[in-house]
Amino acid sequence: MTAHRVNNDSADTLRNYRYVLPRFADWLASQGVTDTDGLRLNHLREWVVYLQEQPVRHGGKKLKDTTVQMYSKQVLAFCHWLEQEEIIEKSITTRFKLPRVEKHFIPTLVPGDVDKLLAACEYGDDRQPRLKKALTARNRALVLLSIDAGPRRKELAELRLCDIDRNLCLLNIHRKGDTWQQIPVSREAFKALHDYVKKHRSFLASRGGTTVVRKEDAVFLSHDGKPLSHMSVGLLFTRLGKLAGIDGKRFYHHQCRRYMATTQLAMGRSPLDVQRQMGHTTLAMTNHYASLTVEHLRQSHERFSPLRAKDVLGDEDMGGNYWNE
Numbered sequence: 001m002t003a004h005r006v007n008n009d010s011a012d013t014l015r016n017y018r019y020v021l022p023r024f025a026d027w028l029a030s031q032g033v034t035d036t037d038g039l040r041l042n043h044l045r046e047w048v049v050y051l052q053e054q055p056v057r058h059g060g061k062k063l064k065d066t067t068v069q070m071y072s073k074q075v076l077a078f079c080h081w082l083e084q085e086e087i088i089e090k091s092i093t094t095r096f097k098l099p100r101v102e103k104h105f106i107p108t109l110v111p112g113d114v115d116k117l118l119a120a121c122e123y124g125d126d127r128q129p130r131l132k133k134a135l136t137a138r139n140r141a142l143v144l145l146s147i148d149a150g151p152r153r154k155e156l157a158e159l160r161l162c163d164i165d166r167n168l169c170l171l172n173i174h175r176k177g178d179t180w181q182q183i184p185v186s187r188e189a190f191k192a193l194h195d196y197v198k199k200h201r202s203f204l205a206s207r208g209g210t211t212v213v214r215k216e217d218a219v220f221l222s223h224d225g226k227p228l229s230h231m232s233v234g235l236l237f238t239r240l241g242k243l244a245g246i247d248g249k250r251f252y253h254h255q256c257r258r259y260m261a262t263t264q265l266a267m268g269r270s271p272l273d274v275q276r277q278m279g280h281t282t283l284a285m286t287n288h289y290a291s292l293t294v295e296h297l298r299q300s301h302e303r304f305s306p307l308r309a310k311d312v313l314g315d316e317d318m319g320g321n322y323w324n325e
Contacts, residue, residue, distance in 0.1 A: 001014065001017065001018070003081065004017065008178050010176070010178070016074060017074060017078070020071050020074045020075065021074070021075070021078055024047060024075050024078070027047060027050060028043060031043065031046070036082055036087055036088050037088065039079070039082075039088060039092060040092060041092045041093075041095060041096060043092075044072075044075065044076070044079065044092065044093070044096045045096065047072070047075060048068065048072050048099050051063055051067075051068045051071055051072070052068055052099070065099065065100075065101040065102055066101055068099055069098055069099055069101050072098050072099060073098060076093060076096065076098065079092060079093050079096075080093055106249075106258070107248060107249035108249075108255070108258055108259055108262050109246075109249075109251075109255055109256070109258075109259040113244070113246050113251075114147060114259070116244035116245060116246060117143050117147075117240055117241070117244045117246075118140060118143060118144075119244065120240045120241075120243035120244040121136055121139035121140045121143055121240065122136045122139075123135045123136055123139055123243075124136065124223075130203060131203075131207075131223065133200060134196075134200035134201075134203050134204050135204075135223060137192070137195055137196040137199065137200045138196050138200065138201075138204070138220060138221070139236070139240065140192050140196070141189075141192045141193045141195075141196040141197075141220075142156060142220060142233070142236070142237075143237075143240065143256070144188065144189040144192045144193075145171075145185065145189050145192075145193060146237075146253060146256035146257065146260075147189075147256045147259060147260055148185060148186050148188070148189035148260065149171065149183050149184070149185045149186075149189065149260070149277065150183075150256070150257045150260040150261065150277055150278050151171070151173055151183070151257075152176075152230075152254075152257065152279075153230045153233040153234050153237070153253045153254075154230040154233075155173045155174060155175070155279075156220060156228075156230075156233050157218070157220065157227070157228050157229055157230040157232070157233050158174050158218075158230075159171065159173070159218070159219045159220065160215065160216050160217060160218060160219065161197070161213070161214075161215050161216070161217050161218075161219055162215035162216060163219075164193070164197070164219070165182070166194070168184075169184060169185050169186070169187060169190040170182045170183065170184055170185065171183050171185055173279070175279045176279065177281075181276075181279060183276075183277055183279075184277075193219075197219065201219070201221060204221040204222070204223070204225050205217070205221060205225050206225065207223070207224055207225040208221070208224055208225020208226055209225065210225060220233070233253060234252065234253050237251070237252060237253040237256070238251070238252055238253075241255075257278070258289060260277075260278075261274055261278060261286065261289035262289050262290070264277075265286075265289060265290045271283060271286050271287060271290070274286050274289075
């Protein structure tokens with residue numbers, strides 16, 4: 001944990017390791033292993049089997065494949081660190097493979113869902129019209145920014161007033177890995193953000209007792225003037241999805257980010273540009289989103305169907321083989 005803090009890893013990373021590694025150590029102790037010298041390859045494999053058979057606390061169901069893989073990755077990273085630090089002399093991770101994960105089809109949003117989301121942004125008590133207008137403007141800015149530019153919910157929660165470039169319509173985003181990146185925003189989405197900040201944010205801030213605006217202040221505030229946390233942003237989008245009545249798909253904030261990526265890739269934007277827009281470290285992560293929608297694939301298949309090969313290729317016959325036996 002000290003090594004991760006020295007590396008300035010995020011609080012989420014530290015929290016995840018604090019959750020998984022003590023459980024791994026307790027499980028090893030139940031197997032009679034209380035020192036790293038006793039750690040072997042078979043322990044890593046048996047740990048995966050243990051996780052796969054472990055029931056969830058509520059409901060009696062087993063852990064999801066994605067959860068088992070995530071816990072396994074964290075233990076694997078810990079073992080890599082043991083090897084790099086020469087705490088264990090012989091490598092035990094060379095032949096260890098992470099468990100495979102079944103890839104499920106995830107329904108993405110459609111333009112009609114976006115309209116429903118924007119209609120659901122109107123929120124608040126009619127007896128407090130000023131507060132209702134402010135919350136509605138905030139919600140519209142959050143939804144349009146998420147769909148248009150694709151920031152993560154944590155990046156939205158950490159956005160400061162000084163991170164907004166009004167002249168170029170850019171946002172300075174604090175990405176994963178403690179890096180900063182400027183991402184463009186369309187004029188339509190930026191107008192919603194500008195209207196919220198100029199006309200309504202000061203009212204929300206005053207409800208929290210703030211009268212002086214500082215450049216480091218958070219952009220998005222709650223009804224009581226406090227900055228929205230990334231958990232609050234997630235809960236807000238879940239509530240908007242329920243109010244919008246989006247059917248046939250599970251809605252949460254990441255669906256907006258997914259919609260942005262799949263739509264831009266289908267419209268022909270360069271995958272490299274989409275990769276930078278989303279803040280992905282590799283193009284493989286971005287290409288994953290290209291497979292989430294079948295519409296573009298359906299259209300290309302309709303065009304290149306083998307049943308139309310005769311029309312395209314013709315039926316000219318060059319004869320058979322050069323032999324007759």
